[in-house]
Amino acid sequence: MSADHRAAWLPIRPERIEGLPKELEYVYWNGEEEFPADPAHCVFYVPPYMASGEVCARPLPHMPNLKVVQTLTAGVDHLLSALPQLPSGARLCNARGLHDASTAELALALTLSSLRGIPGFVRAQDRGEWSPAYLESLADKSVLIVGYGSIGEAIEDRLVPFECARVARVARSARDAAHGPVQPINALPALLPEADVVILATPLTAETRGLVNAEFLGRMKDGALLVNIARGAVVDTKALLAEVESGRLRAALDVTEPEPLPAGHPLWQAPGVLVTPHVGGPSSAFMPRAQRLLRDRLAGFVLDAPLQNVVATAP
Incomplete structure (x- = not known):
């Protein structure tokens, strides 16, 4: 393939991204039924943001020259099953760091809203009722973060001013982090009974599913609160429903299984459950950060610099 026909497919219009390297052609495609150009010329593919795995994978069989798939999400579970469709040696990279601030903000918002009874006050406002209540503070609570990658660390950064009694951290393996020791996943049985708030920030893998x-x-x-800003399938929905319907636990969920959560699903009406429609990443912070990420990754690509955040390589 000639250099003139090396293309990058982007879900953001290229004219909105300043400083893109001139060595590539740029094609805008955001999941539309018709392909806007010949996929065979694509060497760098950025799947549509927040689209289904099926939509994201649709061009892959037609991209024999593909070198890189760069997602705009931290999780790549929706694309792992498409790995066999990639040319041998093509690499799948995630967007670690892109959504840290926005997702961490939502984790705190869900936690505070649930503890301080904000959903109940909103419903009371709709009825025109003044309904004071004695509610819980995040101060002096024990928080457990399950999944201590860059988002988990960003969550703890934002917990610091809230004067929590303790923050415990769990990841796949033990290590030291800036805020303190991170314990391995097998420490959960001992840590869970001590936590007032459990925040899930783990990627969805074979080990974390369910x-x-x-x-x-x-x-x-x-009375503990479960906050999920990870992936819905990390949680067994039936088991969670049993706990919240009994009133023993509460939950704040930005992600669910199934997703989208269908009308009439019992989670909508379950007591003590707050649901938001997977909005951790898509905020005003997304577009400028996504533009910077793509500009930097494409600049490195044309210079043959080492790729960042490679999570899988096609066999």
Whole structure:
């Protein structure tokens, strides 16, 4: 393929991204039914943001010269099944860091809203009722963060001013972090009974799918709050419903299983449950950060610099 036909497919119009390297052609495609150009020329593909795995994978069989798939999400679970469709050696990279601030903000917003009873006050406002209540503070609470990558760390950065009694951190393996020691996943049975708030920020993998099952939830203390800004399938929905419907636990969920959550699903009306429609990443912070990320990754690509955040390579 000649250099003149090396293309990058982007879900953001290229004219909105200043400083793109001139060595590539740029094609805008955001999941539309018709392809705007020949996919065979694509060497760098950025799938549509927030689209289904099926939509994101649709051009892949037609991209024999593809070198890089660069997502605009931290999670790549929606594309892992498409890995066999990539040319051998093509690499899948995630957008670690892109959504840290926005997702961490939402984790705190969900936590505070649930503890301070904001959903109930909103409903009371709709009825025109003045309904004071004695509610919980995040201060002096014990918080457990399950999944301590860059988003988990960003969550703890934002917890610092709230005077929590303790923050415990769990990841796949033990290590030291800026805020303190990170414990391995097998420490969960001992940590869960001590936590007032459990925040899920783990990626969805074979190991974390269904991690929050009946046993996990059963170890949480009475009245504890589960906050999920990870992936819906990390939680066993049936097991969670049993706990919240009994009133023993509460939950604040930005992600659900299934997703989108269908009308009439019992989670909508479950007591003590706050649901937001997967809005951790898409905020005003997204576009300028996504533009910077793409400009930097494409600049490195044309210079043959080492790729960042490679999570898988096609066999």
